[in-house]
Amino acid sequence: MDDQRLPFIILLITASITASHSSEAPATPCRSNCGSLPIKYPFGTGYGCGSPRFEPYVACNSNQLLLTTHTGSYLITAISYKDSTVTITPSAMSTCNSMQQSPNLGLDWASPFQLGPSILLLLSCTPPTSSLTIKGSPVCDPSSTHLCATFYTCPAVVNLGMPLFPPTNTCCVYSPANFNGKGELDLREMKCKGYTSIASLEDSPTDPSKWLYGVTLKYTDGGFDDYYMNNKCNTCEDSGGICGYSPPSNSFLCICNNGFNTSTDCYNNFNPIQGYEDVLGSSTSLSTWKIWLRLWVGLVFCIAA
Structure with a gap:
């Protein structure tokens, strides 16, 4: 095999492994606000955001944060994270x-x-x-x-x-x-x-x-225990991330604004796939590039064999 090919092959393998082990993002993008309301844990703007215990009841719809129960949907007009209260109208x-x-x-x-x-x-x-x-x-x-x-x-x-x-x-x-x-x-x-x-x-x-x-x-508190809440979620939000979870296990997920998600925080968090998206067009989905990268790795090994 040509020695000049080796760095390229290593890069493809590394990107494929990283993509396969990165945390899956929620189906809908998580946001830090809904209309004029700031959204923090345990609340989220949709599936995979915030706490899995709150998600079935609270969601952001057309920039309105709604609480849904068996008697109807109610507009949330205020949240006090200090007092752990919400006001519905x-x-x-x-x-x-x-x-x-x-x-x-x-x-x-x-x-x-x-x-x-x-x-x-x-x-x-x-x-x-x-x-x-x-x-x-x-x-x-x-x-x-x-x-x-x-x-x-x-x-x-x-x-x-x-x-x-x-x-x-x-x-x-x-x-x-x-x-x-x-x-x-x-x-x-x-x-x-x-x-x-x-x-x-x-x-x-x-x-x-x-x-x-x-x-x-x-x-009451969210779906994660005190350790996750105090040590992971707070650190995630301090690093500019949004707290969420990864279905179906509902494990903790820190959703970073660079499109890469981790189980810790967004400090010094570089998404190696993001670089390819910047070069090839931001409209290309991350999931699609995971598939293409794996195909390229397989092709390279076949050629080198």
Whole structure:
């Protein structure tokens, strides 16, 4: 064999081995944001991104981050990574400007979410709400009826079939709020037409038009244990990567912006295939070049034999 061929053959073999051992990228590209929301672990923008425990429930669709449960899909409007909470705004939830009859709100028991510290008001209920019980236990907080009186000053109450300034005994501050055995807020069972959830009174406790409306949900840690979370995922994100996982084993994956993915981080991470793509056209897929490189290696060995 010509000695000048040897370096070329070695290069092809090395590239083929590297390609065959590199971590497979998710089917859809992972992003560090969805619309205006920054996306970090345990959340992801699609399959293979973030935590495998969160992926069935949270995804980015048309630049909107949505939480999907058995009762519907809900827009996520805020994430607090410090407090491990998200805020959702169900489209059928009442606010001061828009009141309407609402379907049940629910969470999947298998999901990593549960109700957080929102103030939940049940609206247009059969009076008196002071007698409203679930399994024999009262559910209305009598010390917070002033919130009902304040919310009922909103003219939109007429959309619930009530007169202006309706009696506050048709409203219930549900505390502590909980879901039934189906994981739902069952409004029909409690004989209420709608609900609102107040994420924050802001600085205007007597002006419901300035309240921040939304359902606050707490979430638990992701699909990786503390070692992966503290030592791998944080390092991955610090290096400019995005945390994900490699199906079907769901092993940890650090997705780097150069198109090469590792089980560690993106520091000093060079993709040897990327160089060929730069020369031959960035539109050529990485998977295709893996196949061609292996074919070339096989061809070279056949010629050299």
